Structures are given as structure tokens and as C-alpha cells.
Amino acid sequence: MDRRYFLKSFGAACISLPYTQYGLADQHQTPFLLRAEPGETHLVGPDFPATHVWSFNGQVPGTPIRVSLGERINATLSNHLEDPTTVHWHGIRLPNDMDGVAGLTQAAVKPGEEFEYSFVPPDAGTFWYHSHVNAFEQVGRGLYGPLIIDEPDPPQVDRDLIWMIDDWRLLNDASISEDFGSGHDKSHAGRIGNVPTVNGRFRDVVQVRSGERIRLRLINASNARNFSLTFSDLAPSVIAIDGQAVTPYVATTPIIVGVAGRVDLIIDMTGEPGSRSTVVDSFYRDSFDLTAFVYEKAKPLRTEPADWPIALSPSQLPTPDLDGALTQDVIIQGGAMGGLNRAKLDGQWMDLRDIARQGLVWAINDTVAHKLDIPPLIDVTRGTSVRLIIENRTAFPHPMHLHGHHMLMISIDGKPLSTPRWVDSPLILPKQRVELAFVADNPGKWLFHCHALEHHAAGLGALVNVT
Numbered sequence: 001m002d003r004r005y006f007l008k009s010f011g012a013a014c015i016s017l018p019y020t021q022y023g024l025a026d027q028h029q030t031p032f033l034l035r036a037e038p039g040e041t042h043l044v045g046p047d048f049p050a051t052h053v054w055s056f057n058g059q060v061p062g063t064p065i066r067v068s069l070g071e072r073i074n075a076t077l078s079n080h081l082e083d084p085t086t087v088h089w090h091g092i093r094l095p096n097d098m099d100g101v102a103g104l105t106q107a108a109v110k111p112g113e114e115f116e117y118s119f120v121p122p123d124a125g126t127f128w129y130h131s132h133v134n135a136f137e138q139v140g141r142g143l144y145g146p147l148i149i150d151e152p153d154p155p156q157v158d159r160d161l162i163w164m165i166d167d168w169r170l171l172n173d174a175s176i177s178e179d180f181g182s183g184h185d186k187s188h189a190g191r192i193g194n195v196p197t198v199n200g201r202f203r204d205v206v207q208v209r210s211g212e213r214i215r216l217r218l219i220n221a222s223n224a225r226n227f228s229l230t231f232s233d234l235a236p237s238v239i240a241i242d243g244q245a246v247t248p249y250v251a252t253t254p255i256i257v258g259v260a261g262r263v264d265l266i267i268d269m270t271g272e273p274g275s276r277s278t279v280v281d282s283f284y285r286d287s288f289d290l291t292a293f294v295y296e297k298a299k300p301l302r303t304e305p306a307d308w309p310i311a312l313s314p315s316q317l318p319t320p321d322l323d324g325a326l327t328q329d330v331i332i333q334g335g336a337m338g339g340l341n342r343a344k345l346d347g348q349w350m351d352l353r354d355i356a357r358q359g360l361v362w363a364i365n366d367t368v369a370h371k372l373d374i375p376p377l378i379d380v381t382r383g384t385s386v387r388l389i390i391e392n393r394t395a396f397p398h399p400m401h402l403h404g405h406h407m408l409m410i411s412i413d414g415k416p417l418s419t420p421r422w423v424d425s426p427l428i429l430p431k432q433r434v435e436l437a438f439v440a441d442n443p444g445k446w447l448f449h450c451h452a453l454e455h456h457a458a459g460l461g462a463l464v465n466v467t
Contacts, residue, residue: 031074032065033057036085036131036143044195044202048174053142054081060200061164061221062129062145069124069149075117077109084108087117088132089147090260090401091243091424094119096444099403102133104372104445104463123315123406124151125243126217126262128164136223136453137180140169140191142200144221155239155266156308157215158301161206165218165257165290167193167225186458187336187361189396190224190259196281198291205294208269211301213308215239216265220257224452226397226427228254228283229290233271237310240264244406244422245312254282258427259399260451264312268305273297315422317406320437325385328378330400332428332450332460334362337395343368355459362394362450362460369449369461377448377462380440384466387437392428399451401425402464404444407436425451440466 039058040050056062067073077087086108088100098119102108109115121127127147131138146162154160169177169191185191195202208214216236220227237248238255242262257263271277277293334340334352342351343363355361360368364377378386388407392398406422413433428434449461 030067030071031076032063033076033078034062034087035078035080037080041142041200043168043170043197043200044174051168051170051174051176053176054138055142056145060142062143064146064148064162065129066148066150067121069152070120072118072120077115077117079109079111079113082111083134083138084110085131085133085138085143086115087129088403089117089119089127089129091125091127091262092119092121092147093123093404093406093442094121096404096442096446099444099446100132101372101403101447104447108133121149123243123317124149125240126219126264127243128219128221128262130221136191136457139221139453140180140223141176146217146219148217151312153313155215155310155312156306157266158212160215160217162217162219163198163291164200164221165227166197166200166221168195168197169193170195181359181454181457183359185224185454186359190452190454192225193222196225196288196290203289203291205292207296208293209296209298209301210269210271210273211303212269213306214267214269216267218255218257218263218265220259220261222259224259224454226259226283226399227257227281227290229257230254230280230282231267232277232279234267234269234277234293236265236267238263239266239310239312241421242406242423242425244315244317246421247419248310256283256427258397258425260401260425261399261423261427266310269293269295270305271295273300317422318439318441320385320387320408320439322385322387322410322437325387325437326378326380327387327389329365330377330388330390331365332362332390332392332394332398333364333366334459335394335396335455338393345370359457360459362455362458364460364462367462368459370459372463374463376445376465378440378464380466382441382443382466384440385437386440387435389433389435390428391433392430395430396452397427397429398455398460399425399427400448401451402438402448403446404442405438405440405446407438409434409436411435440464442466
């Protein structure tokens with residue numbers, strides 16, 4: 001399962017593969033059918049056997065869902081797996097009973113059954129959908145897809161592309177390693193794979209034309225791998241994070257795309273015809289080429305970058321009242337080298353060794369969440385402003401996802417951000433302290449959890465109750 005095996009075996013052949021043009025069709029399609037089913041796909045190209053996956057509509061990523069802001073999404077989940085499943089609409093502030101969390105907001109959809117999702121997304125932007133039953137396995141097998149809510153006045157570009165970036169843990173015959181939920185993954189960094197992909201293809205390339213302007217939507221669909229991307233000689237401008245507009249800025253440092261996070265970029269393709277711009281990931285110790293833009297030899301589309309405006313309309317999210325906010329400390333504890341000795345499980349203090357025997361190794365505020373009927377971490381009436389002080393006392397990063405809401409990131413390690421930004425899956429690095437706030441305006445019981453999916457399965461979660 002060594003990543004170098006695939007890099008060595010397959011690196012020279014990557015240019016010969018069909019390039020990925022995972023764009024957005026002009027027409028919108030509704031209602032949508034999401035058929036969860038087993039299938040096969042060539043993740044690592046024709047020189048290896050096809051990989052058995054679980055998919056929506058026979059493809060990985062699943063069928064793109066795209067609607068305009070204000071348009072209703074009607075989607076039928078049809079379960080053709082041998083396991084129950086659901087669909088969670090990641091980052092959407094939707095009604096609680098449409099959120100797709102089995103055992104909390106709905107019953108799991110059994111094999112052979114269907115479930116109708118219907119909601120109107122209140123925010124434009126880049127989102128995604130994925131299974132929320134045994135997610136560490138079902139997402140790891142491919143049950144996810146992109147969800148795009150178009151702005152009324154999007155920036156003008158020549159092409160609008162999606163990159164769903166992922167990594168897979170494959171054996172040397174390109175089959176998926178079946179060690180889902182291993183003790184090591186739960187207690188360490190999560191399920192880090194050995195084969196990174198863009199839109200379900202390893203070492204694929206994207207053909208572009210010199211002078212072209214592209215909107216690139218990055219979506220991190222991996223179980224636990226974070227990405228830190230550099231774009232060679234290009235100068236991408238960041239226009240949105242987690243689906244929410246930011247004041248555009250040119251990225252002068254690597255672009256971090258944490259697990260479950262999204263980043264929207266505007267990129268002017270300034271390379272010469274026939275040249276190549278490599279996209280490199282360097283989040284972990286060993287960097288690698290994720291993909292590349294390969295320029296056609298045709299005459300440049302334009303000789304200077306387009307001067308079209310790129311700023312998105314500001315997000316229409318309720319602003320929290322920081323002076324009157326309820327403050328809640330969130331202490332992330334546990335894992336290997338985490339120093340947690342004891343915690344509460346089912347309301348009882350237990351030694352960590354006894355907790356670990358049940359496959360649980362993480363806690364929030366000394367409480368291990370291994371089921372969904374736990375007392376809420378936050379219990380407030382609708383409209384309450386909540387300030388979260390999240391402190392990561394562990395040795396590993398944690399992307400902390402709050403369902404049904406967005407959070408305003410205010411400061412990191414006590415240093416205020418020059419411009420606070422909206423997030424729904426902020427990546428909290430080891431020993432880091434992050435301050436966020438939100439208005440609890442969406443009624444229901446909402447999941448708040450680490451989106452390194454093995455961490456959540458091993459106890460790193462909580463509930464937010466809004467009445």
C-alpha cells in the first residue's frame with residue numbers, strides 16, 4: 001500500500017490518460033435521482049484493474065447537483081447497496097429533518113428503500129453531498145458528489161471547473177484496502193490514503209488554453225487528508241472559502257484545503273502554449289504532484305489577463321452579537337500522544353484504557369460521544385449568538401464541522417483576523433486555539449464533529465440544540 005508504488009508505476013503514463021474536464025453544465029436538472037450502488041472505476045488508469053467502489057449513479061464523484069439560488073432541490077436517494085445509507089448536504093443551512101444524519105435527523109435508508117430530500121438552499125456557493133452512515137467507510141468507498149448553488153451574478157469566466165480531491169488507500173492490485181476504522185487510524189491522523197485523485201482520477205491532467213480564465217472549485221472529499229496546494233507559476237485569487245465569499249486576494253502562500261472544506265479560485269492561465277503548470281501538495285512531510293494544467297498549442301485566447309471583476313456578492317449570514325454572545329469552551333482531547341487519562345462515557349467517568357477497548361479515543365470537554373442521544377454541548381433558544389473557543393490539545397489536526405450553520409472565524413491563537421471569514425469546517429491545527437461565533441437560528445439538534453471521519457467514529461463529536 002505504499003504510495004511510491006503507484007507514483008513509480010504510473011507517473012510516466014499520466015499524460016496519456018483522458019484529461020479531466022469536470023465542469024458545470026449550463027442547464028439545471030431537477031428533480032435529481034441519487035442511486036447509491038456498487039460499481040467499478042479506473043482510479044489509477046488502464047494499466048491497473050478497475051477498483052470496486054460505492055457510488056452515486058455509477059460514478060465517483062457522484063452526479064453534480066447544480067441549482068440557482070432560490071431554486072428548490074428535490075432529490076431522491078434510492079439505496080441499492082447492501083447497507084443502509086443517507087445523504088448529508090454539507091454546508092447547507094437547511095431544515096433539520098433534511099440534514100441526513102442517521103439516528104439524529106432521520107432514520108437510515110435501508111437497502112431497497114428510498115428517501116425524498118426537498119429544501120431550498122439559502123446561500124449560493126460551493127458545497128457537496130455525502131453519505132452519513134458509517135461515513136468513514138461509505139465516504140471512503142466513494143459515496144459523495146458536488147453540490148453547486150449558483151449566484152445571481154457570478155463572476156465572468158471562460159470555464160467553471162470542479163475538483164473533488166480525495167485520497168484512496170489501495171492495494172497493489174488497485175483494490176480498496178478493507179481496514180476501515182482501524183485502531184491506528186482512529187487514534188492517529190485518520191485514514192490517510194496512498195493514491196490522491198482529482199475527480200476520481202490519479203495523476204490526471206486538465207487541458208487549458210493560454211489566456212483562459214477559470215473558476216476552480218476545490219472540494220476536499222477525503223476521509224482525513226488535508227491538502228496544501230501550490231500552483232506553479234500561476235497566481236490564483238481566492239474568492240470564497242467553505243462556499244462563502246471573501247474579499248478576493250492573490251494567494252502568496254499554499255492554499256490549505258482542509259478535510260470537508262472548499263476553496264473557490266479564479267485563475268488566469270498565463271502559461272505559454274504547449275507548456276505545463278503542475279499543482280503540488282505539500283501538507284505532509286512528502287510533497288507530491290497532485291495534477292497539472294497542460295496548455296494546448298493553439299493561439300492564446302487573450303494576451304493579457306481579463307480585467308473582469310472577480311468579487312462575489314457578500315454572504316447574507318446573520319452576524320453574531322459578540323458582546324452578548326454565550327461563550328462555550330470546546331477542548332479537543334485524546335488520541336495518540338494526547339495525554340487524556342480519563343473521560344466520561346455514557347455519563348460515567350472511565351479510564352481511557354477501558355474506553356479505548358470500545359474503539360473510542362477522543363473527547364470534547366472530557367466527554368466521549370459514541371452515540372447521538374448524549375446531552376447537548378450547547379443548548380440555546382433560537383436567535384442566540386454563540387461564541388466558541390476551540391482549543392486543540394491533541395497531536396493531530398481536526399476539521400470541526402457544524403451542521404446547519406456557518407461560523408464566523410474571529411481569531412487564531414489570540415490574534416484577530418484582519419477580516420473575519422465564514423466557515424463551516426474550520427481546520428484546527430495541533431495545539432491551536434481558534435475563536436468562532438455564530439447565530440443559532442436554525443432549530444433542531446445539530447451535529448458538531450470532527451470531519452476526520454475516523455476521529456468522529458472514535459468519539460470526537462457533540463450536539464448543538466436550538467429550540
